[in-house]
Amino acid sequence: MDTPLHSAFPQDISGSHGGHRGVLAAAATGLEHFIKAQGGNPERVLATSGIDPDVLSSPTQSLGLVNYCRVMEEAARNSGQGNFGLHYGRQFRPQALGLIGYIGLTSPTLEAALRNIAEDFRWHQHDTMTRLVDRGECWHFEYQIRHGAILSRRQDAELSLGMFLNLVRSVLGPTWAPRDIHFEHPRPEQWHDHRRIFDAPVWFDQPCNALVIPKRDLLRPMPDNDPTLLLVMRETIRRLNGTIVSQTLVERTRAYIGILLPQGEVTLEDVARRTGLTPWALQRRLKEEGATFLSLVDAVRCELATHYMRQNSLAVSEMALLLGYSEISAFSRAFRRWFGISPRQWRKARMSLRD
Numbered sequence: 001m002d003t004p005l006h007s008a009f010p011q012d013i014s015g016s017h018g019g020h021r022g023v024l025a026a027a028a029t030g031l032e033h034f035i036k037a038q039g040g041n042p043e044r045v046l047a048t049s050g051i052d053p054d055v056l057s058s059p060t061q062s063l064g065l066v067n068y069c070r071v072m073e074e075a076a077r078n079s080g081q082g083n084f085g086l087h088y089g090r091q092f093r094p095q096a097l098g099l100i101g102y103i104g105l106t107s108p109t110l111e112a113a114l115r116n117i118a119e120d121f122r123w124h125q126h127d128t129m130t131r132l133v134d135r136g137e138c139w140h141f142e143y144q145i146r147h148g149a150i151l152s153r154r155q156d157a158e159l160s161l162g163m164f165l166n167l168v169r170s171v172l173g174p175t176w177a178p179r180d181i182h183f184e185h186p187r188p189e190q191w192h193d194h195r196r197i198f199d200a201p202v203w204f205d206q207p208c209n210a211l212v213i214p215k216r217d218l219l220r221p222m223p224d225n226d227p228t229l230l231l232v233m234r235e236t237i238r239r240l241n242g243t244i245v246s247q248t249l250v251e252r253t254r255a256y257i258g259i260l261l262p263q264g265e266v267t268l269e270d271v272a273r274r275t276g277l278t279p280w281a282l283q284r285r286l287k288e289e290g291a292t293f294l295s296l297v298d299a300v301r302c303e304l305a306t307h308y309m310r311q312n313s314l315a316v317s318e319m320a321l322l323l324g325y326s327e328i329s330a331f332s333r334a335f336r337r338w339f340g341i342s343p344r345q346w347r348k349a350r351m352s353l354r355d
Helices: 031-037 043-048 053-057 065-077 084-090 099-105 112-125 154-172 192-198 213-220 227-239 248-265 270-276 278-290 293-309 316-322 329-337 342-352
Strands: 127-136 138-147 180-182 209-214
Touching: 031 053, 031 065, 043 053, 043 065, 043 127, 065 084, 065 154, 084 154, 084 192, 084 270, 084 316, 099 154, 099 227, 112 127, 112 138, 112 154, 112 213, 112 227, 138 154, 138 213, 154 192, 154 209, 209 213, 248 270, 248 278, 248 293, 248 316, 270 278, 278 293, 293 329, 293 342, 316 329, 316 342, 329 342
Parallel strands: none
Antiparallel strands: 127 138, 138 209, 180 209
């Protein structure tokens, strides 16, 4: 009844055959040691997540993005450290990020560093949106995975914002704090850790993950500014990629459904607008790939429900809203159709298994 989270994801083979197509292994620097330090079993976590330990030894090798996000979620579960990603990102030095880290460090100013990272991050990690957005007095450095097979991505979001925070603090000092922090996932049980580590108000259930940074703070020159090295780093990261393989329309549609659900009922028109298609064209092309819009919405809701049910701090009413239901009764009916029991019965059975 309580199936492992990783079984909800299709297998995504890690490795570098055919060029870089996921995330560069530098993003997992020191992962095995950190899992062990948190009380987990790194061999078991990597095996469960489909990651070859040898790939982690080279920062320019490629990990499947599905596997990478899965290993962070699995590490949190295996170690019993719910804030695994938060603490892993907290200790991550910009240099350890490899090419994308040095692209930031060798930029002329802190603002240019974030701009360059936002522009080149797609070469470091595919199927991911990064951008620097002007919001008046502040910049929003926004980050969001857009891969249809990755719906559980809390640990990745927390470690990624931690990594970006460390780049800024490497210039402005360890006591610098952003104006705000935004996370798209629900508030976890140990959310006070987030406020303490970021030293800023932290908002959950937001449309996108983001660091909110006053503009005046980004005028500082980068201490290691090096125009020649910056050019070399940017050229190198592009050459590692070869030809980027695009997601299927089904995968893109799943990704947008997962992003839009916490904002309410997801419509065909909403998703079509994001894919650049008319609703009719989206329906037709999904049918050609063997899917329908409504079946994808249902599948994404089912997967997310399984993930949310494990978060004991989330009430059933909160889950209903996160899955785009306006009423608890509609969520309960769908849950019973998926699993044959009510949400409360599911949780009760899971607790009895633990006891």
